[in-house]
Amino acid sequence: MADLVFVLLSILTVVSALIVAGNSSVIYSAVGLLFTFMGVAGLYVLASADFLAATQMLVYVGGILVLILFAVFLSNRISDAKLSNPTHMRVPSAIVCIALFGLMSNAAVTTEWAVKTNVEYAPTTAVLGRLLMTKYLLPFEVVSVLLLAALIGAALLSRPESAKAALKPDMEEGQ
Amino acid sequence: MSATIDQTALPTQEMTLNMGPQHPSTHGVLRVILRTDGEVVVNARPDVGYLHRGLQKIAERNPYGSFMPFTDRLDYLASMNCNAAYAWAVEKLAGIEVPERAEFIRVIVCELNRISSHLISFGSFTADMGAFTPFLYAIRERERVNDLFEEICGNRLTYNYCRIGGVSADLTDGWLGKVKEFLDYFEPKIDEYNNLITYNKIFVGRLANVAVVSPEDCVAYGLTGPNLRGSGVAFDLRKDEPYSVYPKFDFNVCVGRGEKGQLGDCFDRYIVRIDEMRESVKILRQAIAMIPDGPVIAKVPRVFKPAAGECYFRAENPRGETGFYLISDGSANPYRCQIRTPSYVTMNIFEKVTEGLMIADIVAVIGSFDIILPEIDR
Amino acid sequence: MSLKSYINDIWEAVTTTAKGMRITARYGIDVKEEVTIQYPEQRGPVFERFRGFLANDVKTCISCNMCVKICPVDCISLEAVRGADKKMVLVSYDVNIGRCMYCGLCVEVCPPKSLTHTGGFEKSMVARDEMVLHFIHEDAEVIRQRVARQVAEAAAKAAEEAKLAESQPKPAAPAAEPEKK
Amino acid sequence: MEQLTALIIQKVPALAVAPWAVTLLLIGIVAFIILQFAMVFAGFGTYLERKIAADIQGRIGPNRVGPIGLLQFLADGIKLILKEDIIPTAADNHLFRMAPYLIFTGSFAAFVVVPFGFSLIAADLNIGIYYVMAVTSLVSIGVLLAGWASNNKWSMLGGMRAAAQIVSYEIPVGMALIPAVLIAGSLSTQDIIRSQGGLLGIFGWNLFHNPFSFFSFFLYMVAALAETNRTPFDIPEAESELVSGYNTEYSGIRFGFFFMAEYADVFVVSALATACFLGGWQIPFFNAASLPPVWANLLSLGVFMAKALALVCVIIWIRWTLPRLRVDQLMRMSWKYMVPLTFFNFLGVSLWVLVFKGKGIPQMIASIFG
Structure with a gap:
């Protein structure tokens, strides 16, 4: 049964990923991305990573996809129903894609995967939390600082020019 | 706190939005063409004329008396005021002496109608702001005014109660008592409205400092009525150019005080209407106490032909100054009837104040x- | 924005909301505050002066045309012929209630007070011509012919009487065309 | 679910050939029951909303269909189903059709972890609260697509407003729920409820655990109101500005899906608040576990529904009292008021749990008096 679910989820993920890549409409690509994310979240669940699956939904669907849609809507005419992304440079990109595909499939086939025979579906949240707070505390904090920096940068960039000008003397004084 | 976004920072494409003529909060068939930058309005141009009925031409085609029902349709929320204003205009034109009781009755119904008109204004305004309950409370109170009017004139909306030279019928027995009852019931309700919505933080936040109209602009654009008084200009035709029996009453002219923000913002215009309801109650109580006995209509010939001439009469209606400019050529129909309506004049300033909102x-x-x-x- | 005004904002928002909610709760709980009238079963008062549909008592109507003249929207149409006794006889009296704006001017001017407002305000119809209320149910042509006959008979009678009186032969009243309004 | 399957197979050994079929069937049945509950609740919710609105406004409300109008929602539902499903020609056909289902799925999936009773829960997920946050993010995609696919500028504005609102308020909603998680030490809704038991009666509730959790409840309710697009935060469907927002162009059963999603949202919000702060199905002064399972479940179901419905009533009551905020005010409220306050609360509760070893004020008082 789990195999069947796996196959179904894989088909969902791959097909919707193809839609993302192949569709000429940005919006349809975004919707395809939604189903890709959902398929991947399902795969996480199958891999007994429940927390990761929920995070996938929360961050990618609730955050990033909404941002993508917002960006598409804001940077185009809203009244224009046909948002399209025309394809350029088909031949080089095809070569790159095929090469990448070959590399990855080769890697997937030749790697000796460590197979866990008896998968136990156990909650991972507590373990994850403990690990993040002990063993991986430093990377966790570094990532937090990086994200904070990005946040501050975004806030500064989106400030209107006049506010920026008003802000500058203070900053220079501070330096 | 009014939301203006620096337009120079991020050039974006503008969007043209068509608000109306079918839109729930344009109060009818007003069409506003909005040019917006996202949620921010760059320009809002009102497009009027969807309800044009040619009332001024109709006036020329009807005898003076027969035009009365059409004044009901001028401002259907304050039909009594429009009726009375027209009657006063014709009486001024023809020099008719109106019995005092008729004048008192007119003032009573006008002030009652002012209350009911302000109630609708208050109610629909709160409904526009998203609070639907005060609207129904306002309608409930207005219903009682309508009942009162129905008793004396037979209709609930288009009253057609005033006649040239007086009013169509005397008050029914015990009607003034009912009005008193209504006033006793209504006065505490105003405080209730204030507690329920007027001073609500969200409501104040929506109104304060929005669409500020300076007193100078008000005068320059010809705003009248509560809209003018909301900007702090104490001008009320009932006081400053008294007509009918208004000089006999003691009442205040309510002006905006910039209570929650700048003087002349939406909140001031709103609160002036609330305060005016109290003043109307005050006038009504005095009028009920002072009303004399006597006839309610002067003797006016059945085929009424005022002498050639012209006159302009303006009255303080709930929405501002309603003026009738009549020219008579001595025939039974007016030669020309020009109506000055406050809402039309108000629309002129609309484009100016909505910029950047x-x-x-x-x-x-x-x-x-x-x-x-x-x-x-x- | 100082901390004081920040806290004050929150405090104000909470208190004013609570105030409003207390009022709505009071109305919500108090059953006596219900003002709805369950219309078809329960009816509000119909006042004496209520201006409902027009009704003309055709027996007392004198076909004076006052109502037609004063009506600002021309919703009343009246046709009358002069009868045998020199009084006007109504041929048709129609009120188009689709046009009528219930202003009551016609009722006020009616000299015999035959035209009145009824208390009626409920009517539904499927066709536009049903909005025209007919107060004379007889066919107009029939009335016209009958009146013409009566007039002719009266004229003939008068002529006969005149002949019987015999003293001076008077020319009989012209009974040809009934007067039309 | 596996235990139940094992139990059934134990009882009926013939089913042992295909245990997965039994599981699938069970999943189907549970899903159907919850779906039905969501639909009936949407109907009941409209009835309740209209009745309460009418009471507040001095009216009577629906009273013609069925006794005191109770069957009104059936009539409404039948009307919605029978109505023509109009798709504007200029709309994006596929997305227009898909959007209501996305929204409904997002709202409805949250029901999985709603703890209806002692052991009445579709799946006691270990990540319960977090899961709710995750699946509701589908709603924001749904409204964006609905707004855009309608090819109507007003709908578009509504969709954008809704998405912005849901995304910004997800933070305070999550942050306001964390006190309960911290106190219980688990994300599972059932664990959170169990942590509020004891014979302290209503004082075992997280609401009275400490001052921070007390405020958290109110912060959660406010933020959740915003996330469900209810007045005073209903700017995405503000009927006096945007006519109806992202669902303007929808009709028939597709509109019905929006509708059901809205009421499902309201119920989920109330249920989560009940579970996290009001003791869930805990019966005051009484230990449900001491009863036979059937009675325990029924009683706890009743208690849970009573608490949740009371909250639903409060939400409706708020709707018919308050006016609506403006977009910028809404955002300001989220970022300037709700987010800092919930973070402050979060810090407070963390410190409290650390300092007092997870003991609440009532417990401390109780321990003083022995």
């Missing part, structure tokens, strides 16, 4: 100006 504020501005479409388009 948000879409939700447009609704607040329309509500705070308390425009009524049949008056704009006549």
